[in-house]
Amino acid sequence: MTNPTTTVGNGAAAEATDVTEATAAPRHHLLDLDDLSSSEITELLDSAEGMLEITGRGVRKTPALRGKTIITMFFENSTRTRVSFEQAGKILGADVINVTASASSVSKGESLLNTVKTLQAMQIDALVVRHPHSGAPYFISNHTDAAVVNAGDGTHAHPTQSLLDLFTVRNHIDDMTGKKIAIVGDVLYSRVARSNIIAFQKMGAEVTVSCPNTLIPDEWQLGSVLDESTGFGGLKLAKNVDEAVDSADVVMALRIQQERQDAGHLPSLREYSDRWGINSKRMALANDRALLMHPGPMNEGVEISSEVAHGAQSVVEEQVRNGVAVRMAVLYALCAPGKSTRIGNSDEGPRGISVKERTEIETVPPTKRGSGKS
Amino acid sequence: MGENGAHVTNEIERVLLTQDDIRRAMTRISHEILEQNRSANDLVLVGLQTRGVHLAKRLAESIERIEGFAPVVGTLDPRLWRDDPDVASGQPSLPSDIPTSVDGKPVVLVDDVLYTGRTIRAAMEALLDFGRASRIQLAVLVDRGHRELPIRPDFIGKNIPTARGERVQVRITEIDGDDAVVLGRES
Numbered sequence: 001m002t003n004p005t006t007t008v009g010n011g012a013a014a015e016a017t018d019v020t021e022a023t024a025a026p027r028h029h030l031l032d033l034d035d036l037s038s039s040e041i042t043e044l045l046d047s048a049e050g051m052l053e054i055t056g057r058g059v060r061k062t063p064a065l066r067g068k069t070i071i072t073m074f075f076e077n078s079t080r081t082r083v084s085f086e087q088a089g090k091i092l093g094a095d096v097i098n099v100t101a102s103a104s105s106v107s108k109g110e111s112l113l114n115t116v117k118t119l120q121a122m123q124i125d126a127l128v129v130r131h132p133h134s135g136a137p138y139f140i141s142n143h144t145d146a147a148v149v150n151a152g153d154g155t156h157a158h159p160t161q162s163l164l165d166l167f168t169v170r171n172h173i174d175d176m177t178g179k180k181i182a183i184v185g186d187v188l189y190s191r192v193a194r195s196n197i198i199a200f201q202k203m204g205a206e207v208t209v210s211c212p213n214t215l216i217p218d219e220w221q222l223g224s225v226l227d228e229s230t231g232f233g234g235l236k237l238a239k240n241v242d243e244a245v246d247s248a249d250v251v252m253a254l255r256i257q258q259e260r261q262d263a264g265h266l267p268s269l270r271e272y273s274d275r276w277g278i279n280s281k282r283m284a285l286a287n288d289r290a291l292l293m294h295p296g297p298m299n300e301g302v303e304i305s306s307e308v309a310h311g312a313q314s315v316v317e318e319q320v321r322n323g324v325a326v327r328m329a330v331l332y333a334l335c336a337p338g339k340s341t342r343i344g345n346s347d348e349g350p351r352g353i354s355v356k357e358r359t360e361i362e363t364v365p366p367t368k369r370g371s372g373k374s
Numbered sequence: 375m376g377e378n379g380a381h382v383t384n385e386i387e388r389v390l391l392t393q394d395d396i397r398r399a400m401t402r403i404s405h406e407i408l409e410q411n412r413s414a415n416d417l418v419l420v421g422l423q424t425r426g427v428h429l430a431k432r433l434a435e436s437i438e439r440i441e442g443f444a445p446v447v448g449t450l451d452p453r454l455w456r457d458d459p460d461v462a463s464g465q466p467s468l469p470s471d472i473p474t475s476v477d478g479k480p481v482v483l484v485d486d487v488l489y490t491g492r493t494i495r496a497a498m499e500a501l502l503d504f505g506r507a508s509r510i511q512l513a514v515l516v517d518r519g520h521r522e523l524p525i526r527p528d529f530i531g532k533n534i535p536t537a538r539g540e541r542v543q544v545r546i547t548e549i550d551g552d553d554a555v556v557l558g559r560e561s
Contacts, residue, residue: 049468064455
């Protein structure tokens with residue numbers, strides 16, 4: 001969104017023309033990154049740049065979303081994502097109301113549909129949703145006029161985490177084209193992994209993942225490169241973590257969850273740490289100035305050693321700080337008055353989610369379903 | 375860029391200020407700012423994104439040539455403070471940077487064109503978050519009239535009466551490759 005060669009003073013008419021051109025495909029929700037173009041992503045990241053400056057001011061407040069109501073609806077536990085959405089909304093001047101499943105009528109058995117209809121009746125402008133079931137935000141977006149932001153759904157997507165990861169990397173690496181991104185950990189179940197694979201590939205980076213054989217889909221082979229039919233064309237599956245990390249520009253360790261071990265996917269956390277944990281020895285294989293990232297919360301001593309987690313290459317705290325700015329950019333893009341930007345396309349529904357699962361979302365309250373992931 | 379170029383050729387263009395005119399106007403404004411504020415000490419020039427930023431830098435350079443002392447220059451993007459964000463949306467908010475406290479200091483806001491006054495209102499509100507300036511003044515290269523708010527500039531490069539359908543285009547070298555103020559009409 002660089003300026004045209006001419007300026008029109010404060011001429012509203014001409015500026016409005018620019019806006020129409022820029023938003024040829026109107027968007028209203030942020031549900032996933034897979035249907036965003038790289039230029040739409042870049043636009044959000046550029047906007048986050050300005051937002052980051054505001055988060056560093058003495059007075060962190062703007063009236064941009066004054067009079068708007070944003071509801072965060074979290075059906076899973078979360079600290080950083082929920083708090084950063086709340087802070088982002090408040091800095092932009094919106095009223096933010098937090099709803100958690102355990103303290104709402106959901107615990108009385110109210111279905112997701114009825115909860116959404118109730119909130120919809122209260123004239124809300126945005127609904128930030130985290131849900132243990134993949135696709136829940138898509139379902140919600142079909143039943144509300146409010147802008148829906150996916151704050152993590154099941155094993156599907158976590159678009160704002162990927163945006164903040166891109167933003168963090170961009171602040172260190174100008175051009176991501178051809179850069180090697182190593183993602184190590186829970187690939188099968190991690191929405192962060194899935195969203196980040198899509199996001200970094202879109203921006204031109206080469207993504208390599210490394211994980212135990214039990215944490216990738218059956219039809220994938222370690223040591224291969226995926227073709228287009230998988231939806232992750234070009235994704236490299238490293239034979240082992242050393243191969244993945246070797247000369248990487250970014251090393252991303254993902255949280256390994258106790259539930260995986262309980263489900264028999266991992267022999268033991270100690271073995272996981274030995275074979276896939278990121279420590280100083282493994283970081284030494286990466287580029288000298290490689291960044292170490294982790295979406296948090298970290299299990300220090302399991303997927304990441306304390307030494308590197310707090311070492312010079314770690315940008316983990318930066319990721320958290322950037323999270324607020326990136327979420328401000330997203331909320332502003334979706335909720336600013338007169339703005340009809342739609343981020344992500346809800347019409348086709350989420351990729352890789354069965355009709356059965358979608359029906360379950362519509363009819364069964366989350367508390368009655370099996371445990372999801374956090 | 376191509377679309378924009380095509381658009382411009384459909385208009386009847388008239389050059390209102392040449393590069394020399396702009397330079398003389400900026401020099402005169404520098405003198406007026408000094409005259410009003412009596413010194414460049416404590417003075418903070420705040421350019422509004424994007425062309426105002428470069429005009430503020432030029433004013434500071436000009437003031438330095440006159441006084442041997444350059445005022446502090448900051449930048450401000452009042453986009454998020456606008457009362458009509460639909461006009462501004464689609465363009466990301468740019469970082470603001472005022473490298474000093476403005477508490478108790480005179481601030482001169484610098485912009486290219488003064489039109490409805492809504493940008494300036496937003497800028498004044500945004501500026502308040504950086505501290506309580508002793509006074510806020512306004513310098514603009516062009517005042518084209520049609521104010522919608524009770525806002526009046528303190529320093530004006532040129533008054534240009536316009537019709538609402540006309541377009542006042544300020545081009546500056548740092549962004550557009552040349553210095554000029556051009557009046558066009560919507561075709």
